[in-house]
Amino acid sequence: xxxxxxxxxxxSKPILLISLGTSQAVVxxxxxxxxxxxxxxxxxxxxxxxxxxxxxxxxDRYPDVHLTLTRAIEFVDFNSEEDHFRFEEVLYRWYLQxxxxxxxxxxxxxxxxxxxxxxxxxxxLFGAAEVFHVICDPIRSxxxxxxxxxxxxxxxxxxxxxxxxxxxxxxPESGWPQLRHESSELFPLTKSWSDAxxxxxxxxxxxxxVRVRSLVERSQNIDSAWERMADLPFPHLAxxxxxxxxxxxxxxxxxxxxxxxxxxxxxxLHCHLGGFATDGDDLQSVRAAASNPxxxxxxxxxxxxxxxxRPLAPVSLAQYMKLGDANGTKLLxxxxxxxxxxxxxxxxxxxxxxxxxxxxxSPANYTDPKLGRSPWDxxxxxxxxxxxxxxxxxxxxxxxxxxxxxxxATRRDKTEKRDFRAxxxxxxxxAVSAAEHWTSENECRVVGVDLAGYESTETRAHYFREEFTGxxxxxxxxxxHAGENDDAEGIWRAVFDLNARRLGHALHLIDSPELMRSVxxxxxxxxxxPYANSQIKGFxxxxxxxxxxxxxxxxxxxxxxxxxxxxxxxxxxSSANLTENLQLASILCxxxxxxxxxxxxxxxIQTAFISPGLREKFSRLSAIHLxxx
Numbered sequence: 284x285x286x287x288x289x290x291x292x293x294x295s296k297p298i299l300l301i302s303l304g305t306s307q308a309v310v311x312x313x314x315x316x317x318x319x320x321x322x323x324x325x326x327x328x329x330x331x332x333x334x335x336x337x338x339x340x341x342x343d344r345y346p347d348v349h350l351t352l353t354r355a356i357e358f359v360d361f362n363s364e365e366d367h368f369r370f371e372e373v374l375y376r377w378y379l380q381x382x383x384x385x386x387x388x389x390x391x392x393x394x395x396x397x398x399x400x401x402x403x404x405x406x407x408l409f410g411a412a413e414v415f416h417v418i419c420d421p422i423r424s425x426x427x428x429x430x431x432x433x434x435x436x437x438x439x440x441x442x443x444x445x446x447x448x449x450x451x452x453x454x455p456e457s458g459w460p461q462l463r464h465e466s467s468e469l470f471p472l473t474k475s476w477s478d479a480x481x482x483x484x485x486x487x488x489x490x491x492x493v494r495v496r497s498l499v500e501r502s503q504n505i506d507s508a509w510e511r512m513a514d515l516p517f518p519h520l521a522x523x524x525x526x527x528x529x530x531x532x533x534x535x536x537x538x539x540x541x542x543x544x545x546x547x548x549x550x551x552l553h554c555h556l557g558g559f560a561t562d563g564d565d566l567q568s569v570r571a572a573a574s575n576p577x578x579x580x581x582x583x584x585x586x587x588x589x590x591x592x593r594p595l596a597p598v599s600l601a602q603y604m605k606l607g608d609a610n611g612t613k614l615l616x617x618x619x620x621x622x623x624x625x626x627x628x629x630x631x632x633x634x635x636x637x638x639x640x641x642x643x644x645s646p647a648n649y650t651d652p653k654l655g656r657s658p659w660d661x662x663x664x665x666x667x668x669x670x671x672x673x674x675x676x677x678x679x680x681x682x683x684x685x686x687x688x689x690x691x692a693t694r695r696d697k698t699e700k701r702d703f704r705a706x707x708x709x710x711x712x713x714a715v716s717a718a719e720h721w722t723s724e725n726e727c728r729v730v731g732v733d734l735a736g737y738e739s740t741e742t743r744a745h746y747f748r749e750e751f752t753g754x755x756x757x758x759x760x761x762x763x764h765a766g767e768n769d770d771a772e773g774i775w776r777a778v779f780d781l782n783a784r785r786l787g788h789a790l791h792l793i794d795s796p797e798l799m800r801s802v803x804x805x806x807x808x809x810x811x812x813p814y815a816n817s818q819i820k821g822f823x824x825x826x827x828x829x830x831x832x833x834x835x836x837x838x839x840x841x842x843x844x845x846x847x848x849x850x851x852x853x854x855x856x857s858s859a860n861l862t863e864n865l866q867l868a869s870i871l872c873x874x875x876x877x878x879x880x881x882x883x884x885x886x887x888i889q890t891a892f893i894s895p896g897l898r899e900k901f902s903r904l905s906a907i908h909l910x911x912x
Contacts, residue, residue: 296320296321296322296323296385297319297320297321297322297323297385297387297388297412298321298322298323298324298325298381298382298384298385298387298388299313299314299316299321299323299324299325299387299388299389299390300325300327300378300381300382300387300388300389300390300402301313301324301325301326301327301389301390301392301393302326302327302328302374302390302391302393302394302398302399302402303326303327303328303332303334303337303352303393303394304328304332304393304394304395304398305331305332306393306432307332307333307334307335307336307337307434308336308419308432308433308434308435308438308439309390309392309393309417310324310326310337310340310393311337311340311436311439312392312417312419312433312439312442312443312448313390313392313393313415313417313450314340314345314348315439315443315448316388316390316415316417316450317450319388321348321388322348322349323348323349323350323381324341324348324349324350324351325350325351325353325377325381325387326350326351326352326353327353327355327373327374327377328352328353328354328355328393328394329354329355329358329359329360329370329394330354330355330356330357330358330359331359331360334352334481336434336435336436337350337352338350338352338480338481339436340436343436344436350480351381351480351481351482352480352481352482353377353472353474353481353482353483353484354481354482354483354484355370355373355374355484355485356483356484356485357369357370357373357485358370358373361395361397367397367401368489368492369486369489370398370401371401371404371405371492372486372488372489372491372492373472373484373485373486374398374401374402374405375405375408375409375470375491375492375495376467376470376471376472376486376491377472377484378405378406378409379409379465379467379470379491380467380471380472382409382410383467385412386410386411386412386455386456386458387411387412388411388412388413388414388415389402389403389405389406389411389413389414389415389456390402390414390415390416390417391403391414391415391416391453392416392417392418406456406458407456407458408458408459408462408495408499409458409459409462409463410456410457410458410459410462410463411455411456411458412455413452413453413454413455414452414453414454414455414456415450415451415452415453416450416451416453417448417449417450417451418448418449418451419432419433419442419447419448419449420442420447420449421447422447459498459499459502461498461501461502462495462498465491465494470490470491470494472484472485472486473485473486473487500524501522504521504522504523504524504525505521505522507525508520508521508523508525508528509521511528514878515528515878516878516881516882516884516885516886517881517885517902517905517906517909518906519906519907519909520881520906520909523911527911527912530877530912531876531877531878531881531912532876532877532878533876533877534869534873534874534875534876534877535869535875535876535877535879535880536869537866537869537870540869540877541862541866543877543910543912544862544865544866544880545636545862546636546910547636547862547865547880547881547884547909547910548636548637548638548884548904548905548908548909549635549636549637549638549861549862549865549884549887550637550638550639550640550848550884550887550888550891550901550905551632551635551637551639551640551641551850551851551861551887552640552641552762552785552808552810552848552850552887552890552891553641553643553762553787553810553812553848553850553851553852554628554640554641554642554643554850554851554852554853554854555642555643555644555691555852555853556615556624556625556628556642556643556644556665557607557610557611557612557615557644557645557648557853558607558610558611558852558853558854558855558856558857559610559624559627559628559631559853559854559855560610560624560627560628560855561585561606561607561609561610561611561853561855561856562584562585562609562855565627565855566582566584566609566610566855568623568627569610569614569620569623569624569627570582570614570620571623572619572620572622572623573617573619573620574617574618574619574620575617575619578617579614579617579620580613580614582609583608583609584609585605585606585607585608585609585856586606587606587858588602591818591858592814592818592857592858592859593814593817593818593867594818596821597817597818597819597820597821598818598819599819600768600819603815603818603819603856604856606856607853607855607856610624610855611648612648612649615648615649616649616650616651616654616656617651618654618656618664621649621661621664621665621668622664622668625665625668625669625672626668626672628642628854629668629669629672629673629676629684629686630672631854631860632684632686633676633681633682633683633684635860635861635862636682636908637684637861638683638684638685638901638904638905638908639684639685639686639687639887639888639891639893639897639901640684640685640686640687641686641687641688641689641730641731641891641892642669642686642687642688642689643688643689643690643691643733643735644662644665644688644689644690644691645690645691645693645710646658646659646661646662646665646690646713647661647706647709647710647713649661658709658713659713659716659717662688662690662713662717662729665688666688666717666721666726666727666728666729667727669686669688669727670726670727672686673685673686673726673727685727685897685901686727687727687728687729687730687892687893688717688727688728688729688730689729689730689731689732689733689762689892690710690711690713690714690717690729690731690732690733691710691732691733691735691736692706692707692710692711692732692733692734692735692736692747692750693706693707693710693735693736693737694707694734694735694736694737694738694742694747695736695737695742696737696739703736704747704750707734707747707750708750710732711732711750711751711753711754712753714729714731714732714754714759715753715754715757715759717729718730718757718758718759719757724893724894724896724897729759730759730760730892730893731759731760731761731762731784731892732751732754732759732760732761732762733761733762733763733764733787734747734751734761734762734763734764734777734781734783735764735787736764737768738764738765738767738768738769738773739768739769740769740772740773743765743769743772743773743776743777743780744763744765744773744776744777744780744781744783745776745780745781747781748780748781751781755782760784760785760892761781761782761783761784761785762783762784762785762786762787762808762810763777763781763783763785763786763787764786764787764788765777765783765786765787765788765789766786766788766789766790766791766792767787767788767789767790767791767816767819767820769791770791770794771791771792771794771795771798773791774786774789774791774792774795774798774802775795775798778798778801778802778805778807783807784807784808784890784892785807785808785809785810785890786802786807786808786809786810787810788809788810788811788812788816789802789809789810789811790811790816790820790836792809792836792840792845793836793839793840799840799843799845800843802845803843803844803845803846806846806889806890807845807846807890808846808847808848808886808887808889808890809840809845809846809847809848810848810850811837811840811847811848811849811850811868812849812850812851812852812857812864813835813837813849813864813865813867813868813871814851814852814857814858814859814863814864814867815851815852815853815856815857816835817835817867817871818857820833821833822834822835822871823871824870824871824873825873826873835868835871835872837849837868837871837872837875838872838874838875838879841875841879841882841883846886846889846890847883847886848883848886848887848890849861849864849865849868849883850864851864865880865883868880868883881909884905885902885905888901888902888905
């Protein structure tokens with residue numbers, strides 16, 4: 284029999300695993316376990332013990348039994364805790380190698396007490412058909428001065444026949460299922476064979492020990508969190524230590540937790556393409572990329588309100604939008620500027636650790652008849668720029684954010700002379716065509732429509748029911764700006780008359796408990812944007828003495844089971860990224876917990892306009908990248 288034949292092979296017959304100390308007799312004694320016909324015996328010992336009698340026992344009496352003897356050559360005696368754990372690593376790897384297939388029988392009789400304890404622990408971890416101990420009654424020496432134990436094969440058989448061998452059967456060990464699936468190929472022993480049966484072995488590191496501890500700790504954490512599992516937005520959180528879960532359930536510390544908030548994997552559902560790169564270096568970079576520099580408008584940097592981005596008093600929507608005049612329609616008609624805007628926004632998402640983003644745009648606003656660029660051409664360019672960015676991130680291994688597009692259908696004040704209903708119809712037709720033309724989930728595509736713009740009693744969602752019929756029939760999702768400048772009735776119309784799957788801002792939803800229940804029951808998402816909401820509506824932290832009517836409703840929505848999310852709206856105009864919006868949310872709602880911040884990300888994934896497959900993917904990635912305290 285050559286060494287290559289000694290690797291464990293699957294068999295339906297029993298396998299015995301046993302450690303060996305100074306008494307070689309323990310191996311034959313364990314082998315004689317009644318009613319069990321062992322087909323294989325694998326012995327683990329340290330460098331010192333002799334093994335000749337064990338080898339002769341099987342060679343002479345049981346030649347058909349598959350025997351291996353493995354010496355842990357680094358160990359003679361155990362003189363330290365370090366020695367124990369290093370030997371335990373060898374034991375784990377040896378046990379894993381020989382327990383592929385049927386669970387082995389495990390004898391605890393041989394070796395130091397620490398070895399026996401480690402054998403029992405290993406059996407409990409990896410599983411055993413049965414764990415047992417064997418002891419032998421001694422006989423008195425001829426001079427009557429000492430106890431004599433069997434030392435050779437004939438004495439062992441005589442002790443058995445005389446009934447002096449006793450097997451204490453401790454029963455089976457089911458083991459941890461996670462460890463039963465570990466591969467011995469991933470955690471091999473370094474071996475050198477001295478003959479066909481005996482090999483010297485050592486473990487190169489403690490990787491399997493670390494793996495075992497991690498899996499056991501993980502399983503124990505799941506067990507302790509079991510009753511609270513339903514409260515955890517991501518099931519993976521159940522593997523966290525109880526102390527870490529308790530930390531999550533405490534209120535956010537806006538300054539102290541900033542590093543943790545920054546590291547969170549995030550989802551962005553309400554972000555306007557034209558509201559990015561509105562000033563500073565980003566704006567300069569966009570202008571520098573112009574395909575036709577001579578046609579660019581004069582650079583007119585925004586005049587920020589004192590205290591911006593957190594002014595002492597709210598500004599009007601018109602004042603707010605004016606801060607984006609240096610970008611948007613005036614600049615993004617140029618193809619080079621549009622491309623650079625998309626590239627910078629994608630890089631921004633990467634820096635914010637955004638896993639998924641839905642970007643809103645109005646392609647018709649960026650058309651230029653002089654260049655012959657139609658809304659379809661502009662939309663195709665925007666999609667291509669983001670698809671290229673996604674492809675490049677996937678290729679170079681950098682943080683990858685998947686981006687999809689939402690087309691904006693804009694309501695306008697009736698005093699405007701333009702026929703905005705016709706414009707809405709054209710935008711919806713473009714969205715439907717795009718959704719049917721680009722279908723691959725792996726690339727950027729159009730996934731929804733946003734009914735945005737002027738909110739009033741005369742522009743509520745139900746007035747546009749007919750226009751949106753085709754959108755619904757073609758499977759496109761719909762989000763509606765509602766309840767920001769209109770009351771709860773505007774939200775009711777968006778939900779029940781236009782079947783909105785998400786609501787932009789919905790700040791007045793809090794005014795109608797019945798409607799809140801309906802929104803929660805239907806799983807409708809609410810896109811909140813703390814900086815924009817604060818800048819336009821004047822929300823302030825409770826300690827500033829603001830009235831109850833100006834309390835930011837995010838926490839209330841979460842507590843009512845509403846799938847509220849936190850977003851940016853216009854990153855450049857509001858001068859705030861997604862991390863800063865999450866931080867401001869915790870300032871406006873001091874009772875907001877860290878677990879609430881995770882629930883916000885979970886809500887975003889659940890209400891994103893994506894397939895169940897992508898939803899599961901982003902949930903899994905979020906769990907993987909969640910930073911621990």
